[in-house]
Amino acid sequence: xxxxxxxxxxxxxxxxxxxxxxxxxxxxxxxxxxxxxxxxxxxxxxxxxxxxxxxxxxxxxxxxxxxxxxxxxxxxxxxxxxxxxxxxxxxxxxxxxxxxxxxxxxxxxxxxxxxxxxxxxxxxxxxxxxxxxxxxxxxxxxxxxxxxxxxxxxxxxxxxxxxxxxxxxxxxxxxxxxxxxxxxxxxxxxxxxxxxxxxxxxxxxxxxxxxxxxxxxxxxxxxxxxxxxxxxxxxx
Numbered sequence: 001x002x003x004x005x006x007x008x009x010x011x012x013x014x015x016x017x018x019x020x021x022x023x024x025x026x027x028x029x030x031x032x033x034x035x036x037x038x039x040x041x042x043x044x045x046x047x048x049x050x051x052x053x054x055x056x057x058x059x060x061x062x063x064x065x066x067x068x069x070x071x072x073x074x075x076x077x078x079x080x081x082x083x084x085x086x087x088x089x090x091x092x093x094x095x096x097x098x099x100x101x102x103x104x105x106x107x108x109x110x111x112x113x114x115x116x117x118x119x120x121x122x123x124x125x126x127x128x129x130x131x132x133x134x135x136x137x138x139x140x141x142x143x144x145x146x147x148x149x150x151x152x153x154x155x156x157x158x159x160x161x162x163x164x165x166x167x168x169x170x171x172x173x174x175x176x177x178x179x180x181x182x183x184x185x186x187x188x189x190x191x192x193x194x195x196x197x198x199x200x201x202x203x204x205x206x207x208x209x210x211x212x213x214x215x216x217x218x219x220x221x222x223x224x225x226x227x228x229x230x231x232x233x234x235x236x
Contacts, residue, residue: 021174022196023050023219023227024077025135025148027112029084029096030215030231032156032166032204033129035118036088046231048080048100077102077140080110082229092118108139126157131168144177154200162206171195172221196221211235 030046081103086096093115100110112135120128130153137146152170159165173195202217213233220226 021143021146021176022148022172022198022221024108024140025110025137025146025174026050026172026198026219026221026227027098027114027133027135027148027150028200028217028219028227028229029086029098029114029131029133030202030204030217030229031086031213031233032164032202032215033116033118033127033131033154033168034121034156035092035116035129036086036094038088038090040086040088040094040235042084042086042096042233042235044082044084044086044231044233046082046084046229048082049228049230050078050080077104077108079103080108082110082231084231092121094118102139108137110135110137112136124158126155128153128155130154131170146174146176148175149173152198152200164204166200166202166204166217168200170198170200172198 026048028048030044031042036042079102080100082098082100084096084098086094088094095113095115097113098111102108102110112133114131114133116129116131118127118129130151133150135148135150137143140146150170150172152168154166154168154170156164156166198219198221200217200219202215204213204215206212207214211234213231213235215229215231215233217229217231218226219228
């Protein structure tokens with residue numbers, strides 16, 4: 001068949017998946033870019049919102065273009081409960097990891113890790129750091145695997161005591177394998193699309209004691225991709 005509908009389905013699927021899956025696998029740390037130091041150890045609990053308007057990975061038009069029997073064929077989680085840990089070293093290098101579970105019926109699980117190199121840090125001068133991370137998600141409906149790699153350069157500054165603002169610019173690479181059911185057959189779609197750029201904006205405050213931080217961070221990537229993280233951090 002010269003013009004197969006699956007040729008057009010592949011193009012639509014790649015575009016739609018890259019927009020939405022980049023939100024699900026966003027490694028938002030919810031922390032500023034200062035180094036933690038040799039004795040620095042942070043434990044965090046957070047609520048991660050993917051920004052999806054409903055539980056469907058595809059819009060009605062995208063689902064129709066793929067000939068899916070239902071727009072709920074490919075489900076995506078709307079939020080996760082996440083725990084994280086970050087450890088500093090005697091160098092300006094921090095290492096961290098996180099794990100998440102979805103708060104809805106998708107039963108998705110997520111984990112990731114990051115390394116941060118604080119390039120420049122001085123008293124009352126904005127800090128500059130580079131952060132590299134990887135995130136993997138399993139348990140999504142009709143998604144066999146989902147992996148994302150990120151690199152970002154960020155800065156943070158405390159304009160007033162007990163309040164620090166941060167911003168970063170980064171790039172995310174997504175790899176996935178989808179198993180879809182259409183009217184004709186079952187097929188597997190595997191692709192590594194073009195990377196997506198993103199911008200993070202965050203704020204951290206110390207409302208209780210110097211050892212407890214509350215932070216809010218938001219990521220914007222393209223017209224339809226947004227994600228948010230609300231995090232409570234304990235300095236151990």
